[in-house]
Amino acid sequence: MSVRPPVPADWTPRGSVPVMVAMAPGGGSDRSARVIAQTLNEQELGFDANVENKEGGSGAVGWATFLSEEGNGNTLLVAETALNTLPLVYEDVPFTYESFTPLVMFAQDSRMVVARKDAPYDTCPELVDEAGRNRVIAGSSGKTGADALVTAELEKAGGRFDIVPYGSTGEVLTGLLGGQIDVAPASAANAKPYLESGDFKALCSLSEERYDDPVLGRVPTAIEQGMNATVIMWRGVFAAGGVADVQRRYWIDKIEQGMRSQTYRDYIKADMLIPANLSGEKFAAYLDDYDAQMREIFR
Structure with a gap:
C-alpha cells in the first residue's frame, strides 16, 4: 500500500479544480455548485474551479464516484439534504455523509x-x-x-x-x-x-x-395552520474524505470569502434561500443532528 507524502503547510490548489455535483445540469444543486465555483474563480487564486455533473440514482452515482477521491484536496463536492437521506432509503450505497469532509454550509432552503x-x-x-x-x-x-x-x-x-x-x-x-x-x-x-x-x-x-x-x-406556514411541520434543506461544500487539515482550512477560508461577494448575495436573493454559514466542526455537528432527524422520518 502506497503512502502519500505529507501535505506542505503552504499547500494551495493548482490547475483545474473539479467541483462535483451529483445532480443533472439546470437544477438547484447544479446552480449552487456553479455559484460556488464562480465565487472561487472571482478571487483569482491561481486555479480554475469547474463544475462536473455526475448525475444518476438520485445522487448515488456522483457521491459514490467522489469516494474515489479519498485524500485528494484538489477537488470539491457541492451537496444537499439527500446526502443524509439517500443512504437511509438505499442502505446498500457505499457512502454516508460521514464519508466526506464537511467544509461550509452556505444556504438553507425550504418548500x-x-x-x-x-x-x-x-x-x-x-x-x-x-x-x-x-x-x-x-x-x-x-x-x-x-x-x-x-x-x-x-x-x-x-x-x-x-x-x-x-x-x-x-x-x-x-x-x-x-x-x-x-x-x-x-x-x-x-x-x-x-x-x-x-x-x-x-x-x-x-x-x-x-x-x-x-x-x-x-402564503401562511403549515405551523400557522396548526400543523407541526417544517422542511429545511441544507446546501454545503465538502472536500474528499481524509484530506489534510491545512487543505480543509484553506477551502473553508476561500469559500467563506466567496460568500461575502455580490455573486453569492445575488444568488441567495434570486433563489429565495436562507443564508447560512456553518463551517468545519459546526457544520459536522449540524449534519449529525440533521441525520438523527431524518432517521425519525425515514425509519
Missing part, C-alpha cells in the same frame, strides 16, 4: 405546497383531510430529497398520497399544470411565477417563517 387554482382545498390541513378520504396524486422529484420530506410531513399529519416520480422540480410543476397530478411540493423560486400568473395557488409553506416577499409573504 411550499402548490395546487391548481381550481383545487377543492385551500390550505394544507384541508389537503390532508382530502387525502385521508379520497385519492390525491402528488408529484415528486425524488424519493430522498426535499419533495419526499414534504410528502412525509403531510402523511404524518394523516394524508395518503399516490406519488408520481419526475426528474426535476420543473417537470413536477409541468405535470401539475397539465393535470397529471393534483398537488406538488416546490421551491419558492420555482413556485412564484405560477402564483403570480394565477395558474397555481399555494396551500402552505414548510418554512419556519413566512417568506420576505410581496407574493410569497401572503
